[in-house]
Amino acid sequence: MKLAEALAQRAAAVRRVEQLRARVVGSARYQEGEELLSALPVAELRAQADLLAKEIREVDTLIQRTNWEIDLIED
Known part of the structure; x- marks a missing residue:
């Protein structure tokens, strides 16, 4: 995989x-007693x-590996 x-x-x-x-935030709603309820399937989310x-x-690991393997300054 290329860096780009x-x-x-x-x-x-x-x-x-x-x-x-x-x-998730948009679907949350407050009801009595300041209890936060969600209308979405929490386990799925x-x-x-x-x-x-x-x-x-x-992907971060691939990017870091690529960064370590590439020499930007040539001798």
């Missing part, structure tokens, strides 16, 4: 995390968030 592809993949995953977060976090970590 990895960066694009990471950016896409981060956007999906932000969309997921906005969906948590699983999606976990997969996205794993994808971001894996």
Whole structure:
């Protein structure tokens, strides 16, 4: 995987995390006693968030490996 592809993949995953977060926050509602309730399937959303976090970590690892392997200054 090229560095540009990895960066694009990471950016896409981060956007999906932000969309997921906005969906969760937007669907939450307060009822009596300040109890926060969600109209969304929490287990499903948590699983999606976990997969996205794993994808971001894996892509970050690829990016870091590429950064360590490339010499920017030639002798």
